[in-house]
Each structure stands twice: as C-alpha cells, then as structure tokens.
Amino acid sequence: MKKRYSAASILAVAALAFGVIAGAPAQAASKEIVIWADETRGPNLEKLMAQKSDWVRGYTFKIVTYSSFDALKAAFDNATDKSGPDIVMAANDWVATGAKGGKLAPLTLSAATKAQFTPGQLYDLTYKGKLYGLPVDINNVAMIYNSKLVKAAPSSFGDMVDLYLANKSTLKAGLCVAGGGMSWGALGVATAMGAYPYKITSAGAVDTADPMNAATVAANVSKYLLDANGKSNGFFPASDTGCKDNFLAGKVPFAIIGNWEWKDYVAKGFKMNLSAVPGVTAGTYAPSFGSVSGALLTTYAAKHGVEAGAKTALFNIFGSRSGARAYQAIEGRPPASRDGAKFAPTAAQKGFAKVAGITSLPQIGAMLNGAGTSYWDALPSFWTAVLVDGKNPTTESTKLAAIFKANLAAGLKDL
Secondary structure, eight states: OOOOOOOOOOOOOOSSOOTTSTTOOOOOTTEEEEEEEOTTHHHHHHHHHHHOOOSSTTEEEEEEEOSSHHHHHHHHHTOOTTTOOSEEEEEGGGHHHHHHTTOBOOBOOOHHHHTTSOHHHHHHTEETTEEOEEEEEEEEEEEEEOTTTOSSOOSSHHHHHHHHHHTGGGOSOSEEEOSSIIIIITHHHHHHHTOOSOOBOTTSSBOOSOSOOHHHHHHHHHHHTBOTTSSBOSSSOSSOTTHHHHHHTTSOSEEEEETTSHHHHHHTTOOOOOBOEEOSSTTOEEOEEEEEEEEEEBTHHHHTTOHHHHHHHIIIIISSHHHHHHHHHHHOSOBSSHHHHHSOOOHHHHHHHHHHHHSEEOOOHHHHSOSSSOHHHHHHHHHHHHHTSOOOHHHHHHHHHHHHHHHHHHHHHHO
16 A cells, blocks of 8 residues: 655644633643545645644644545555544545444534534435534535637537537547546546436435436447447547646546646636536536545544544534634635635635535445445446447446446445
8 A cells, every 4th residue: 555644743732722612621732633634635734733733722633644545545444443543534435334344433413513514414424323523525526618629618418529529630538537537536427328326316315216227328328429330439538547637738628627626727727617517418417426525533532542632623623614714725625514615715616516516426335335346346347348448338338237236225225
C-alpha cells in the first residue's frame, strides 16, 4: 500500500475551547486526537488547524494524510487497536462495513446538531438505526462543457453525440470522465444508457424491482456509443486517462469533473456551467452518485482514551456554523450543514449543490459492494468489454444486469 504522512502538527491548545459544546471535556494537554484523511482533505485540515487549533479544550490534533482515497480505505481496513485513527474522513458507504467490523462507534446528536442536516444526509451515515459520524460535504460529480466548443447546454445525450460526430476529426472524445473514475464518476453515463445499479422510489426507499433492462441498455449503447460496425465511435472513452488534460486543451467538449477539483478549471478560465449528464430523452437527466462524505468516530478513540474529546471535535468542527464554514472555505466543496451552506459559496459550490439536488443516487455500500462481483468492478469491465474489446453489447448488458440484480438482492438483506 502506497501512503504518505503529512507533517503532523502538535499545536498549542488555548486556555478556553471554542464554545460550541457546553461542558467540553477537560483532559490533560498531552491528549492527542488522530484524524486520518486523503490527499486533499488532509492538507486542508492542516490549514484549518493552523488557523485555529483550540477546537477541544485539553487536546491537540494530529492529521495523517494518505496519498489517495483508495490508500486511506486500505489503511483503515487494516487498522488495529494501536494504529487506528480516532476520526476518519470517509465516504458514506464505509459505514456499513466499518460498523459491522467493529471499527466505528455510534453517535447521539442533540436536536440542534441534528437540525443542521437533512434526514437523507444523516441516513447516509447510518447503519441499522445507528449514526456513526457527521456529514461534512456533498460528494458528487457534474458535467462541464467548453463554451468555446459548445454554444449552449445540451438538452439530451444525443445532442452531445451529434456535436462530437460532426467535429470528430478535431476532437479526442466527446464526453470523458476527468473526476471519479470509471465506476464512481461514470455512473451518470451508465444511468443515461439505463444501467442502474439500483433505483430509489419517490418515497426515498430502495426500489426492489430489477434495476436495469438489458435490452434497453444494449440498444442505447449501440445507438450512442458504437458505430455501424459495432465498434466504439470514440464519443465516450472506456478510460479516464488523459481526460482532464484533453478537456483543458480544448480537445473534448464535455467532461465529468469532481467537486474537489473545480479550482483547476476556473484557473484555466472555464465557466462553471455545471449540469447532470443529460438523459437520452430531451429535458431529462441521468443520476450520478450524490451522497455525503463524513467525519466518522472510530472505536479506536475509546481504546486510546480520547473518545470524549473526539466526539467534541466532531461537533465543534463539523457540526457547528463556524467550524463548517471555516473548513469549507478551505476545502471548497458544497457544505453539508445548513449553516455551512449559508456561507457565500462560489459558483462551483452552488453548481455542484444544484446538480446533487436535481438528480442523484445515494451511494449505498450494501448494494454496491456486491454478492459476488461488485459494482465497482462490474461497470469498468463493461465499458472495456463493449468499447475496447468490441464484445456484443447485448451479451455484456445481460451479464451486467445479472450482477446488479444479484447485488440488489444481497444488499436488501443487509439494510
């Protein structure tokens, strides 16, 4: 596992703690709360601590940064009582496995703290009726277009394909995935084709019906992504390699980007004309993942003797108005807390929040991790099979539908 640690700062703690939680625990100044984070959140938490270190009276903070989100997940999966963190910055679908594995500890929120978040956001960090952390920010992607190549936002998936085919000789691709990879980031393209890993009913529950129709997916893939010979027409690459560079260079008109990287595009002069991926029917949109990332309390905190301080840190940093605003001013993602969201956000933060509100699919680990083959493996394999290897889209869609159906059945048992 490749990982790197940030320069852990042990900061002097002020005499009075930030007064969000009444009766914050007074412990010896040597008590240290360890927070694990990925390559973006780790440095941003370091900046937050440099601005204000006295979040909890009698405690210092140590931020441990991993080289990627995958490296962080691998480290947490292999954490021990001695090595594990007290708080981990994680995706919502880590909750089920972490809780079942005895790595996460439940929280009880006051009415005031609970009111900072929507029921759906809290549900994202809940497993079998228990809450395991606080929502930090909305975790999603959105589609951006190059206004020098595209006159107006497309109203359908077919509009994008038509524009690409008309200008194919000067372009590297039509739509590519710059942020999130070919499973998480590419979900919007999959759902545009009709390949849902699961669906959510209007009442907000998981739909128990089969999530995708193989014939519909095969027909859409053939129509929009393949040429007359059954080979990729070049519109949608099966890999995210080079997508960001090609988009920034003006060689791709549409790209799916993550809400953690929008500053790179603004720096290059791109407008935040963000939207969800259009559906094949004009005026509709295809869902991408739109859940929250959370700051999760671990069972290691109690074993390290810092559980009370870790709980207070969660409330003071991520559950308070000042904490949420201060952190998201650095992080730059759409805040989860209501008070944090009132902070004057950038156009990008507004745009990503709007996309999440238009159409999104909650990231439910019980459905995605799989009964045999996970969604995370199945979708990239599908793209490779039909777009690179030239395999029959009907055959491959049938295989994908069977995987999603089995995963749905297994996931429903675990909710």
